[in-house]
Amino acid sequence: YDDQFDAIVVGAGLAGSAAALTMASRGLEVLIVERGSSPGAKNVFGGVLYTPTIRELTEFDDAPLERYVAERRFSMLSRDDETAVSLRPGEWHREPHNDSYTVLRGEFDEWFAEQAVEAGATLVTETTVTGLVRERGRIVGVETDRPDGTIRAPYVVLAEGGNSLVSEGANLKPTESRENVAVAVKEVLEFPDREGVIEDRFRLVDDAGVSYHYFGEGAVGDAFGGGFIYTNEETVSVGVAYRIEDAVAADQSPEETLNAFKTHPAVAPLVRDARTVEYSAKTIPEGGAESVPDLVHDGGVIVGDAAGLVLNNGVHLEGTNMAVESGYHAARAIARAADRGRTDAAALRAYPEALEQSFVVQNLERYAWLMDAVEADRDLLFEELPRAFADAGTEYFRMDRQPKEVHADDAKDVVLDALGGWTGAAKLALRYRKVV
Ligand code: FAD
Structure with a gap:
């Protein structure tokens, strides 16, 4: 692939595909390198996808969405009690549904990457980037696990998600300290031969869905974190997420914590008679504004979870919108730098500057103390x-x-x-x- 590409994107998640789509739409030759067998195949997610930016970038009506979020509910769980606040505004039932939809990432990420490919980007899957190629400090390409797997390009977009081994390995960011990382385990549940059971249990009609968040010792014991339930079209996602240092110190595994959460009296009736069809675990960067590393380097930028752009404050868990927004701004900065024939960090500064003006940095800073x-x-x-x-x-x-x-x-x-x-x-x- 040498010299064919203007930019290489590491990871076909939300941030990577947003960056690739934006750059390809501006005429750059873009290569996306994804380690999974398809985009999203390795993606774990609660989750609610927040779509204001994706709506602008794509033919959004074709997107594979599960349900729009019609209810948000926050529950405090003690050992066997629940105290809850629930919100079901009429507005959320109407388009654009507050731009909040449950999705299955295996389907959504594939579709989103396809939008980048349709705009002209090239996607290679089952290929892991193992390191960066640098010349006199400047990033000039990536090493992959393929034979003769070195690929060179003037710009590299690091969109590898929270487990950012490439960025850390290249010293572009420090290894996250344990107190800034949560571990999340999640199951997708189905209800065999029980048509309409999700609608009945969660009081839903048509494409409406719910986002339920749980806190307190009934959710994750004495760990720092909580539990969640999201409804998909025919399945339910249920999981727990809490600080990795609590997981290490705890005498029960994350799987056991999730099982205990599922048996809480307020949760058990919602997931009764379900069969687990998918189990996954992942980390969530939670360091907020203070843990965001330098986003631009000579020849490279960091976007999405790899850059720690996640807001998790108990009321909001938002990473998807930040990933897409950061990929979009990084891509625009690269396109402008490419027009001027420059690859140095100063020429890419338009990216962090745009991010600072956007909701991404403003929201992270608002809750930096939290x-x-x-x-x-x-x-x-x-x-x-x-x-x-x-x-x-x-x-x-x-x-x-x-x-x-x-x-x-x-x-x-x-x-x-x-x-x-x-x-x-x-x-x-x-x-x-x-x-x-
Ligand atoms: P990712 O989505 O992680 O994508 C990274 C991609 O890079 C992956 O496809 C991966 O396979 C690929 N990759 C990694 N390393 C390499 C490599 N070396 N070579 C090639 N490819 C590589 N956010 C919300 O907004 N709402 C929610 O409800 C929500 N719930 C969540 C629940 C859980 C359990 C978790 C774990 C996260 C949740 N988040 C939620 C956060 C959200 O999932 C992330 O913020 C978002 O996915 C970040 O997108 P990204 O593109 O930066 O990274």
């Missing part, structure tokens, strides 16, 4: 409050021969005890006001 705060309040947020809210609700609605005032006071006392009185409650509200 993980440390949650870590400091960990017992309160993951154990004491879920229990206190459930106990308070139980007291509030208690049916006996006492007047309501007694129950309301008991309920208030339970919550205030957990929060450390009104002062504690006010401090907590102030601390987390930006999240809500």
Whole structure:
């Protein structure tokens, strides 16, 4: 392939295909190198795909989507209680469905990469990039695991996802510290011979679907993280994601944690009689704004999860939109640099500059403080409050021969005890006001 290509994209995930599509549409010769047997074949994902940018870049009506998200639900789970907040706005039932859809990545990534190929990019699969080729510090190509597998091109886009061995191996970013990485395990479940069971259990019609998030010790024990359920067209994705250092310290494996989550009284009825058709595990970079490395180098850029562009703050888990947006801006910067015949980092700076103006960096910076705060309040947020809210609700609605005032006071006392009185409650509200 030597000298045929203007740019090589490492990884045909969301960031890689967005970059390839954007560059190919601007007339660059692009090669996408994907290690899986097809794009998405190796991709693990909850998940909800957020599509505002993809909608702009593609003939979106043809995209293989599962269901639009009609309900978001956040549950606090103690050992055997659930306290939940649920949102089902009428607007989400109407186009463009808040640009939030469940997808199966095996299908979606293949379709998205195909859009890049239709725009002129070349895709090779079953090929792993093993390192970068550099000349006097400048990135000038990639090494692959194929015989004679060196490929040279003026620009390399590193879109290899969170497990970014190529970028780390080339010292373009430090190895993520354990506290910045979550491990996620996920099962796709089907319900044999049970037509309509997803619609019935999740109260859905037509293409509507749900995104359920769970926190608290009933979700992942005392680990820092949570559980999730998403409905696909005919299957349900269920999983847990929590800090890798907690997984290492825990006396149960992530698989056991997922099984325990599935047997919680609030979860078990939703997944009863299901058969596991797919099991997968992956890491999620969670370091936020502070862990984003230098995004441009001479001859190369880093995009998507490889660059740590994931927002996970308990209310939002967004990586897909950031991956696509970063791939798009990186590609535009490369196209402009190519017009000027330049490959140096300074000529590619338009990429991080555009990202800083976009929702990507603004959202990451908005929540940069959050993980440390949650870590400091960990017992309160993951154990004491879920229990206190459930106990308070139980007291509030208690049916006996006492007047309501007694129950309301008991309920208030339970919550205030957990929060450390009104002062504690006010401090907590102030601390987390930006999240809500
Ligand atoms: P990836 O999607 O990981 O793609 C990287 C690609 O590169 C892969 O195809 C891989 O095979 C390929 N590759 C890697 N190394 C090489 C190599 N050396 N050579 C060749 N190819 C290589 N985000 C959301 O927005 N909503 C959600 O609901 C959500 N839920 C999630 C649930 C889980 C369990 C996980 C793990 C993540 C979730 N995310 C979610 C995050 C989201 O999946 C990522 O942010 C997004 O997929 C990042 O896209 P990417 O293109 O950067 O990386």
